[in-house]
Amino acid sequence: MILAALGLAVAAAAAPDPPAPESVVLVQVYRSRYDWSLPWRQEAVEGSLGSGFLIEGGRVVTNAHVVSDAREVLVRRPDQANPYVATVEAVGNDCDLAVLSVSDPAFTRGLKPLPLGDVPRSGSRVQTYGFPLGGQDVSSTAGIVSRVESRGYVHSGIDAHLVVQTDAAINPGNSGGPVMQEGRVVGVAFQGYPGFDNMGFFIPVPVVRHFLADLQDGRYNGFPDSGLQTTPLLSPSYRRERGLPEGKSGVVVDLVAPGGTADGVVEPGDVIVAVEGVAVANDGTIRLGDARVTCEHLFDLKQVGEPVSITLWRGGRERTVSATSRRIARLESRRNRYGVAPRFVVYAGLVFMPLDTELLKTFGRGWPQTADRNLVWHHLFREAEKPETADREVVVLTRVLRHAANAQLTFNGPVVVERINGVTLRGLADVISAFASNQERFHRLEFEGTAGIEALDRDRAEAAHPQILRQYAIPRDRNL
């Protein structure tokens, strides 16, 4: 099944609840995305619409996907004709939230910020507000809360946080609009399943508050990563093998990712019995109100730097340890990327890029099967199989821009570059120095596995380099 961030469609207007719908604004965006197959290039400008709402401090909350890669953002009040120019103050791509500000004081005049509420109960009624398909007036739909759970956020592709499922129509254009209950915001509408009409999702308040609290120091750190890969202990045999007494429950730790919250504190084989004193069930869930959600939620609620207490069953006894919440920076390479220009180096027509999800996506949606299998191994499996190499940045020769100086070079699709001129590459920047420091007649490239080697005449490569940049309209030869 494919989750799609919402873009455009229609929702029936229902009788609005009491809260002031004029605090719900239309967000109009002109964006220009980057092109990972030609990394120096931006795509043509495209327009799109979303929703947002006013909170304390004159700020507007919306979805990250509404404003990603924005070059201009306009917000319009439903009671006024002229839009205001807005500035993107912060974007949390890992939680699909963004905050906008408007410098013109006229924008907020007469508007009341919407107060934040709590996680709504399953079965309770909620009201969504927004601008499906744009339009002049706020559209409102009513529904009930179907359930509260942890689920993947499609915007980044790898993050999972709390979500609330509702049958209130959430359609493209609703993105970023508030979901209200009793005059308070209980969430931000953000994603749905194409083809599943009565299943919309909104970002609940704990995630919104986490995002806003994170911003208080003026900088967005993002959600911490526990770094834990666990197996539910649904097997009574496995529980006995771990020596877990009857009545105790938890999940067993398979892997602890370097750099995450649990690194150095939790070990593979430990059973996580409780987090923050909240008991973890054998399926890995904890109780949250009247719902059950994954215990990852308790790690997720912390800000980077905050302590989290973990109760472990290890070596036949229980112990409670404290860990500092941390974020694993290298996971950025696994996310869908927005608002950042691709990193690359072009030398004599050879295009080098770091291996990341965006690069693999250039192979098409089925990239885990269709991309070069060495690339897939590095991206999806290497860290688990060889944890000591976790921080290695893999450099890929992604294409060869043909020119007389390199035309004879064999290139059969993207390959991992192991060495250039004898220098083992540990990151993209090494490509520059490896070429620059060479005094030999030839540049030598060594590829991984059975992809062989290549060579380039250095003088001819040097001479061709500026010509190739000109011919192929590449404004600069690197973005490190």
Next chain:
Amino acid sequence: MRSPATATSNPAPLAVRGLKLFPVALILVSCASAPPARPATRPGALAPLPSPKDRLAAGIVTVRVTGQEWNWKTPWAKQGPWTRTMTGLVVPGPRILVASAGLGNHLLIEVQRDGREQRTPARLALVDHEAPLGLIEVGEPAFWQGLAPLPLAERVPTSGPATIHRWPRSGQMDSASGAVRLVRAGRHGLSRLSLLTVDVTTTMEGGGDSEVVVAGDEVIGLATGKSGDQIAVMASPVLRQFLADAAGESYHGFARAGIGWQDLTNPDLRAALGLTSAEGGIRLTRVLPHGSGADVLRPGDVILEIGGYPLDPTGQFEHPLYGRMSFPLLFTDGREPGEALPMKVLRDGQRSTVAVTLKRMLAQDDRIPPYVFERGPDYAVVGGLVFQDLTGPYLSTWGDWSRRAPPRLLVAYDREGQEPSPERPRIILLTSVLPDPANLGYQDQRDLIVDKVNGRPVGSMDDLRQAFREPQGGFHVVELVPGQAMRRIVLDASEAQAAADRIRAAYGVPAGP
């Protein structure tokens, strides 16, 4: 038998090989009821000479093969049986020669002649799936009455007309016309061998089931595949070589290089490697330890010449009969495993001549065998966990598997599939779980690569069975290669034991492994 090597500058073994094969050619001629070379000198024939059509009818038969594949997803069961009809060529012996991958997993072979429905039981005398070629014996002497081998061409034409023959149900020989497009080095069926191949264009419907291809008065090969309006024909010199080999005391098969290589068309790379402008050559990127030359060649070597033939930078050599051909053909064309093949190699700037001993490489020598015939999946069921070694047929259960199979298995196939490892000759999978209280909590696990069982590394099904004999503290602990859905699976060893019969009964697994 002519081989490219018999021409000029070539080493003795090849000439010997030519001599050795010569008697076969004589037998072929003597057995054939073909018109003698000078029919005019034949004194007053009593019967009319057989027409070309009659000669063909006497040399071509139909082979019906009934077989059954295992069901690799439920490895104790077989799929529905199939029957394939293919064309057979009468060869001296007398026997029937067939070039088809359809001989794998056969249960019954029947032969028919003259396009008639009457079937005679037959048996497979010899099969080489790597070609793929098979020789069929028929015990019933009456079957052979009036049948006679057709002459097999010593060399094949590179252009000109050809006809393609088979017996359809109608009882009249189906002869389609075609034209030779080119002669090349090619692969047939599931084989990785490079064999002399003729591409023939034709308007014939279907085809590729070992139809007999004739040019002039001689058979130039058997069709092994068809795509569009073109059939791939395994050329007669290959068939002659196979028959000669099969006539010997023991069958040797065809050799394979077992190397990975890159071409050297980039002049900068050639210069950087120290190659002169007059030299060609290709560079080795991989040398498989079970291939020809494993002890002699090394990755990074530049192969300049093979058997006296210089290679160009794309790996082509000038075949004395057929023009430019890709070099792996030199490992099979007129040569057999065990022979020494001289190669001129550039290594670390030094040119030297090395002798590579040709080796036959079988599918089962790969870590992931690309195909498996004549045996079912090797599997084990422990506490409802089903284990099997990773093979081509298992991957094929995904259909268009290279786009559908789980990514980690595809990575294994590309990165580890060909390279045998003495400690881990096979990749062992937990393929599925047969749900039972004994395996509660693991029902959804499937297609995970196993690392260890009960602390012992697992590189074969034997390792796995041995490891399960030694539970650890009353538990079976299956450790999976990290990065998959699960890292460890723990079963209570006595529960698993007690559940064995219950699970077999519930899922229809026969007693055994």
